[in-house]
Amino acid sequence: MASQHGDASRIAFIGGGNMARAIIGGLLAKGKPEDTIAVADPSPDAQRALVEMGVTRTVDDAGAIVSDADLIVLAVKPQIMRAVASGFRGTIPEGTVVMSIAAGISVKALKSYLGEDVAIVRCMPNTPALVGRGVAGLYADAGVSALQRDLATDAMAAVGSTLWVDHETDIDTVIAVSGSGPAYFFAFMEAMINVAVEMGMDRKTATDLTLQTALGAATLASSVEISVSDLRRNVSSPGGTTEQAVKAFQEGGLETLVREAMLACKSRAEVMTKELE
Ligand SMILES: NC(=O)c1ccc[n+]([C@@H]2O[C@H](COP(=O)([O-])OP(=O)(O)OC[C@H]3O[C@@H](n4cnc5c(N)ncnc54)[C@H](OP(=O)(O)O)[C@@H]3O)[C@@H](O)[C@H]2O)c1
Structure with a gap:
């Protein structure tokens, strides 16, 4: 069962590469407790870098960390998203929101990997997030609650500013403006x-x-x-x-x-x- 948010909200990052590490660094710098962040990444180098940053829970496989997360951040390359996300289909708790930061993966595609009932947010960050000066465009699918939007906003606000768009197609414009x-x-x-x-x-x-x-x-x-x-x-x-x-x-x-x-x-x-x- 997921927790009741605030600083205690539990975030599971699937993929612990550059963008995930930027967001995690921002969250830790803002005082988010280390034990509320978990990361799945099979790369030993990525895990080592995360541990050096202060992350206490790193695992190889996403399946081990999604079951108690309030927010799941999908931060793997678009080309492997289907294989990775399909691997934990059926294990996402009720009330948990999934935020994908991958370019080009639609809500429709994400639901086909994860299940139709899963609450999905799409987010397009940009590289200045690496120095805490990013801007991220976010889109929430119909089933996403206000509380779940806040969770996504809080995560991205750790590395810059955030803007919500009303239509999923606007995310492609976000890519053309701030993403690229x-x-x-x-x-x-x-x-x-x-x-x-x-x-x-x-x-x-x-x-x-x-x-x-x-x-x-x-x-x-x-x-x-x-x-x-x-x-x-x-x-x-x-x-x-x-x-x-x-x-x-x-x-x-x-x-x-x-x-x-x-x-x-x-x-x-x-x-x-x-x-x-
Ligand atoms: N960087 C940007 O400016 C930017 C901007 C907007 C959006 N994005 C999006 O953000 C996502 C991540 O980008 P990034 O630059 O952070 O990429 P990245 O540095 O390559 O990070 C992806 C990480 O996922 C790991 N991984 C591979 N297979 C996995 C699995 N089965 N389970 C969990 N983790 C796995 C990779 O390990 P290996 O290296 O061993 O494969 C790597 O450490 C992409 O979808 C990208 O489109 C990035």
């Missing part, structure tokens, strides 16, 4: 660094300037009640230097390119979902 988004900014920063080097700057200085500018711009935009369009206009004085750069972006079709990239990302997520169903 860090790579878009990395690509943009990479280009800025390379061009600064072409202009004669050493790579370390170019990298420091670029990263601090990205950090400062995101911090500013999220700290003030001014839209990003207005922030951009505010630094683009007529006849000034920034205006020339922004004009080059616009004439070069920056927004069209971003649209194409995000549509390609979303469409890949949709195809993956169909392939894995």
Whole structure:
């Protein structure tokens, strides 16, 4: 029988890789008791890393830890999700919610592995979760209670912010925005660094300037009640230097390119979902 939540809520992580460890690290840092976290992962390296973090219950097989969990976090690669989840079908306690963080695995697919009556949340985190600055989009299937939503929110809030979406298809948009988004900014920063080097700057200085500018711009935009369009206009004085750069972006079709990239990302997520169903 599952416990009555709060800090005492029991979380079973199935898969103890990078993303699970990021979430567990955040939970432990926030004071969640070690004995409320259990992890199943057959990899000795993963288990060793988890024990070093302070996790006291690591096992090889998911079947050993799901039966007393309030929240089960599915954190294995999408390609093995069916085999792993089907392995503990029928053992999930009533009242337990299952949250999958895998891209491309639909609620329909998860129910076919786990059973039609299981409460399912889909969650799409992103890699800044590794440094506690992630943002996760979450979707709850119809059978998920408010208390179960809170459990999922609390787990993900340990590594950043959380947003709930109303439709499962919105998760594919979350993937196109925040799930894959860090790579878009990395690509943009990479280009800025390379061009600064072409202009004669050493790579370390170019990298420091670029990263601090990205950090400062995101911090500013999220700290003030001014839209990003207005922030951009505010630094683009007529006849000034920034205006020339922004004009080059616009004439070069920056927004069209971003649209194409995000549509390609979303469409890949949709195809993956169909392939894995
Ligand atoms: N990393 C991200 O940025 C990110 C973002 C959003 C969503 N996700 C999703 O998060 C999930 C996990 O990603 P990740 O980056 O954390 O992957 P990962 O580091 O490869 O972690 C997956 C872990 O699951 C283990 N595993 C393999 N078979 C298992 C089994 N039968 N039972 C339990 N554990 C098993 C793996 O061990 P072995 O290494 O020995 O196979 C590995 O330690 C994926 O579905 C991914 O799509 C990741």
